[in-house]
Amino acid sequence: MNRFVQSINVNELIRPLGQLMVFSLGSAIALSGIALMLALVLDQTAVGLALQDKYNVTLYTYTLINLPQVVIDGLTIGFVYAAIALGYTMVYGVLEFINFAHSEIFAVGAFIGVEFLIAMDSSGLLRSASIGMSYLLLILAILLGMVAAGGLAVTVERVAYRPLRGASRLVPLISAIGVSFLLQDVIRLVEGLTTGDFNRIFPSFGNFDQRLNFGKLALGATNINLGISIKSIIVIVAAMLMLIGLNYLVNATRIGKAIRAVAQDRHTASLMGINVNRIISITFLVGGLLGGAAGVLYALKFTRIDPFVGFFPGLKAFAAAVLGGIGNLTGALLGGIVLGMLETFAGSYMGVFTMGAAGSEYKDIFAFSILILVLIFRPQGLMGENVGQKA
Amino acid sequence: MISMTIRQLFEQINRGYWPYAIILAHIVLGTAMVYSTPRSSIAFLVLITSFFSLYYFKADIRFKIIVGAILALIVIPIVGVRNIFYLEVIFQVCVFAALALGLNIVVGFAGLLDLGYVAFYAVGAYLWAFFGSQQFYVLHFAPGTQPSNLPFLLPGDAFYLFLFLAIIVAAFTGILLGLPVLRLRGDYLAIVTLGFGEVIRVLANNLDKPLNFTNGPQGITPIQRPTMPETVVEWFNNVFGGMIGHKASTADLYNVMFYFFALMVIIVIIFVTRRVDDSKIGRAWTAVREDETAAIAMGIPLVRMKLAAFALGASFAGVMGVLLAASRTFISPESFSFMQSIGVLSMVILGGSGSIPGAILGAATVTLLNLQILQGFSLYLSELRQSDAVIPLINFAWRDLSTQLDPAKYQRLLFGLILILMMIFRPGGLIPAKRRKRRLASDQATAEQ
Numbered sequence: 001m002n003r004f005v006q007s008i009n010v011n012e013l014i015r016p017l018g019q020l021m022v023f024s025l026g027s028a029i030a031l032s033g034i035a036l037m038l039a040l041v042l043d044q045t046a047v048g049l050a051l052q053d054k055y056n057v058t059l060y061t062y063t064l065i066n067l068p069q070v071v072i073d074g075l076t077i078g079f080v081y082a083a084i085a086l087g088y089t090m091v092y093g094v095l096e097f098i099n100f101a102h103s104e105i106f107a108v109g110a111f112i113g114v115e116f117l118i119a120m121d122s123s124g125l126l127r128s129a130s131i132g133m134s135y136l137l138l139i140l141a142i143l144l145g146m147v148a149a150g151g152l153a154v155t156v157e158r159v160a161y162r163p164l165r166g167a168s169r170l171v172p173l174i175s176a177i178g179v180s181f182l183l184q185d186v187i188r189l190v191e192g193l194t195t196g197d198f199n200r201i202f203p204s205f206g207n208f209d210q211r212l213n214f215g216k217l218a219l220g221a222t223n224i225n226l227g228i229s230i231k232s233i234i235v236i237v238a239a240m241l242m243l244i245g246l247n248y249l250v251n252a253t254r255i256g257k258a259i260r261a262v263a264q265d266r267h268t269a270s271l272m273g274i275n276v277n278r279i280i281s282i283t284f285l286v287g288g289l290l291g292g293a294a295g296v297l298y299a300l301k302f303t304r305i306d307p308f309v310g311f312f313p314g315l316k317a318f319a320a321a322v323l324g325g326i327g328n329l330t331g332a333l334l335g336g337i338v339l340g341m342l343e344t345f346a347g348s349y350m351g352v353f354t355m356g357a358a359g360s361e362y363k364d365i366f367a368f369s370i371l372i373l374v375l376i377f378r379p380q381g382l383m384g385e386n387v388g389q390k391a
Numbered sequence: 392m393i394s395m396t397i398r399q400l401f402e403q404i405n406r407g408y409w410p411y412a413i414i415l416a417h418i419v420l421g422t423a424m425v426y427s428t429p430r431s432s433i434a435f436l437v438l439i440t441s442f443f444s445l446y447y448f449k450a451d452i453r454f455k456i457i458v459g460a461i462l463a464l465i466v467i468p469i470v471g472v473r474n475i476f477y478l479e480v481i482f483q484v485c486v487f488a489a490l491a492l493g494l495n496i497v498v499g500f501a502g503l504l505d506l507g508y509v510a511f512y513a514v515g516a517y518l519w520a521f522f523g524s525q526q527f528y529v530l531h532f533a534p535g536t537q538p539s540n541l542p543f544l545l546p547g548d549a550f551y552l553f554l555f556l557a558i559i560v561a562a563f564t565g566i567l568l569g570l571p572v573l574r575l576r577g578d579y580l581a582i583v584t585l586g587f588g589e590v591i592r593v594l595a596n597n598l599d600k601p602l603n604f605t606n607g608p609q610g611i612t613p614i615q616r617p618t619m620p621e622t623v624v625e626w627f628n629n630v631f632g633g634m635i636g637h638k639a640s641t642a643d644l645y646n647v648m649f650y651f652f653a654l655m656v657i658i659v660i661i662f663v664t665r666r667v668d669d670s671k672i673g674r675a676w677t678a679v680r681e682d683e684t685a686a687i688a689m690g691i692p693l694v695r696m697k698l699a700a701f702a703l704g705a706s707f708a709g710v711m712g713v714l715l716a717a718s719r720t721f722i723s724p725e726s727f728s729f730m731q732s733i734g735v736l737s738m739v740i741l742g743g744s745g746s747i748p749g750a751i752l753g754a755a756t757v758t759l760l761n762l763q764i765l766q767g768f769s770l771y772l773s774e775l776r777q778s779d780a781v782i783p784l785i786n787f788a789w790r791d792l793s794t795q796l797d798p799a800k801y802q803r804l805l806f807g808l809i810l811i812l813m814m815i816f817r818p819g820g821l822i823p824a825k826r827r828k829r830r831l832a833s834d835q836a837t838a839e840q
Contacts (some may be wrong), residue, residue: 098578163815169577170504171814174740177506180811181733185804190794311729315589318582357601365593368586375579376571 009252016247016333020240023334024078026069027341028059035349039063040288047355063349068226070348071341076301078340079239084317085324085332086246087153087287093263093327094283097169100176101156102291103314104183109149109292110299110309111187113141114200121203134206138255142296144239149292152183157284162277187307199306202299208234235297242290243333248331249286259283263327287306312364316343319371334382337365410448411534417441422466429474432763438470439481439755446748463654468647469631478482478646480762482718485653486711488754491738492660492747493707498736499745499824500668501700502680504581506732507588511705513595513727514564515557515712520611520722521604523550533598534607547615553713561709562702569701573694588732595724597625610723614716619644649718656714659746660707667703676700730803737806740813743820751824755811761802769799 034203042048048059055062084106111382120126120137129137160179164172191198213227227229250256252367261269298313299305320339324331346366351359374381404413421438428434445459471478482504497505520526525541532538572583599607624644632638667673675696678686687693717720734757742753777790782789813820 098582160815161810167818170502170581171818173504173578173581175811175814177733177736178814179805180807181730181803182807182811185801185807189796189804262836301756307770315582315586319586322579322582361597362593364587365590368583368590371586372571372583375583376576379575380578 004303012248012252016244023337027338031341031345032067035063050355065224070344072228072232074341074344076235078337079236081296081317081320082336083239083242083290083342085321085336087291088318088321089332090283090287097172101179103310104180105149105153106291106295107310108152109145110295110305112148113145113296114202114299116141116144117203124131126203126205142293145296146289146292150288153284153288154281179193184307202303204247230323231301235301238297271322316367319367322371322381325383328383331381331383405449410450414444414448417444425470435477469634472635472643484755484758487658487758488751489711490735491750491754493704494735495739495750497700497704498739500676504577506581506585508735509727509732510588510591511561511708512712513591514561515709516716516722518557518560519553519713519716520614524611525617526611529604534609548617550617550717554710557709557713558706562706565702565705566698569698573697592727609764612721614720616717626718652714656710733806737809740810743823745824746822749820749822766799769797
């Protein structure tokens with residue numbers, strides 16, 4: 001026992017936690033600053049006056065009142081993106097291949113988790129569940145989603161990607177797009193045949209919908225409500241645990257060392273006695289586990305899911321991975337958080353700042369614009385090193 | 392084993408005068424079947440597949456051209472006017488064949504995976520939709536609130552001008568998108584083009600404010616068509632009226648006209664593609680596709696060559712967009728989704744990337760699967776649902792089958808299966824490109840040594 005405790009590399013547990021804190025706080029402060037500055041600048045223009053006419057608040061106060069909620073929402077979705085982005089980045093790091101089907105692996109995780117909870121709900125277990133029991137059920141749902149998604153990821157790799165290893169780069173990518181489309185319709189087919197409806201709702205149970213209020217912050221004449229919903233806390237804590245766990249796996253264990261070795265040079269790694277196929281399967285498994293858990297968390301946060309639910313989160317998570325520097329785990333965290341924040345800020349404030357000309361309906365393409373800008377000006381991403389194309 | 396026997400049989404038949412007889416028999420059989428049973432899809436498939444026997448059997452090229460022209464220009468319009476649904480199917484096949492040929496230049500020749508190809512199609516469609524409808528006068532009205540008696544901005548015959556304008560505008564859009572992203576590696580390019588496709592769709596959906604350019608999700612309607620002189624309708628009825636059996640209306644003849652336009656675009660695309668493929672640019676594309684680094688070393692201007700492919704592919708999609716807007720008189724953002732892009736990609740991959748007959752075969756197969764077979768299957772299932780039939784053994788009544796199970800809506804499944812299966816089992820496609828065939832053959836030769 002003692003030896004086991006000693007063998008734990010504490011440094012590897014604390015370091016990612018620190019990084020997460022720095023990234024979250026940094027992006028929150030930076031974006032809040034920008035939003036408030038913009039508000040101050042626009043306050044005296046037509047934009048501010050229009051708002052004053054309508055709701056009798058200055059733009060600055062409006063921005064300030066909404067700020068805490070926006071930051072928390074941004075963090076929550078940012079952590080979900082980060083968890084999905086890790087799946088992309090791990091596979092890309094090892095195989096230099098965009099696993100396009102990762103978004104559907106995420107969706108399958110969400111469906112399995114939600115279906116499990118719906119089954120529990122119809123058996124009456126959810127309504128009578130105590131608080132502790134409901135947390136247990138939620139954890140069980142997340143675990144089930146993880147297992148299903150992980151298993152699916154490994155299967156997909158075995159069936160649709162492994163036969164194509166060594167072909168030109170676009171061949172497995174096209175196959176991955178095919179898998180993504182196939183899985184979307186398979187989910188729809190299975191759901192349609194078994195339940196007759198493919199829009200599923202996360203059942204409401206436990207105390208997840210409540211809000212914790214920390215009281216009010218008085219700023220001049222306005223009060224800002226400080227609070228956070230329990231859902232968001234669960235999503236953030238669960239995502240943090242996963243991210244720390246993954247970081248530990250990759251940086252402080254034997255398997256992690258093997259994964260890094262395969263990522264660096266597949267041939268040399270196999271000469272060193274590493275079973276490359278096994279390591280690649282494990283990489284897909286880990287990515288799938290993270291994606292599945294992220295799926296259930298996403299369903300918890302946004303309640304409604306359909307077979308195409310994975311598409312946009314998947315693309316955004318990919319954008320996040322590229323933003324952070326694809327193949328780089330810390331970068332995926334940073335990219336996910338920054339992108340989630342940026343998107344939520346844009347979605348909440350753009351409508352007001354442009355007087356309703358361009359509002360939250362452009363939220364979904366915001367990620368693409370960032371992706372294009374990053375690829376043009378800093379293709380290696382925020383944290384990536386400039387490495388040449390692998391031969 | 393079986394495929395070997397079939398191939399031997401095919402070789403045996405495919406010599407002397409046999410091909411001429413088979414081709415003619417196939418066409419006559421198809422025409423007769425469609426003529427006697429205008430509603431049967433099997434008859435229709437027999438007629439359509441006669442194009443394949445025309446392609447596959449060895450015959451004099453002049454014979455092939457003449458028979459093909461008679462088939463495409465006379466037989467199909469007559470059969471199509473008799474049952475307008477067939478003309479619609481054939482028009483769709485032609486539209487998708489043109490799109491597949493355009494994408495084939497980008498994906499097949501230059502090796503750039505474009506997942507947002509439909510965006511250029513949308514650019515062309517919205518170009519004519521804006522200028523060829525009343526939309527210009529609706530700019531300051533929210534969707535649904537415009538007065539009813541607005542004038543049209545341009546006469547319908549401006550359509551012809553816009554066919555050419557669309558080439559320029561779509562090519563320009565392609566260059567604009569291509570300039571920043573074509574430096575990227577192939578897989579990044581795929582994602583960025585996907586993103587661009589979504590950007591165009593979201594813009595089409597939301598540019599109904601602050602100024603109403605696209606009329607939002609409701610789409611733009613009515614869009615004008617070029618004028619059709621009465622004399623043409625009369626002439627058509629005088630000459631072919633007896634064979635059709637009923638009087639062809641102006642609407643029928645519009646369908647024929649757009650079918651001819653689509654055919655013309657296809658012929659132009661094939662001509663241009665073949666000329667370009669054999670030129671310096673085509674060779675440069677092949678070099679870029681096979682090995683970028685080596686291509687740069689040989690002094691090929693990489694970005695300029697990629698831009699050329701992008702712009703050429705985009706311009707063809709733009710023309711088809713104008714054609715679509717005019718033939719439908721209505722467009723909405725729904726027609727330009729990511730699924731459409733993947734649909735066109737699956738046509739190119741199925742037929743064989745880089746292969747002109749392949750792209751046409753792929754487009755025909757996928758479109759027919761979608762429009763005829765999946766929908767036929769849907770109809771069959773709904774008939775079963777209404778009957779009292781029961782699946783034997785498991786004792787499951789068809790009536791209880793969920794109405795969600797509608798095969799016509801499972802296009803993604805079809806596209807996905809095509810992409811995966813082709814990549815694993817036949818990456819060269821059904822009709823591999825000639826150059827690729829050569830390369831594969833030499834690969835095998837070296838492997839055997």
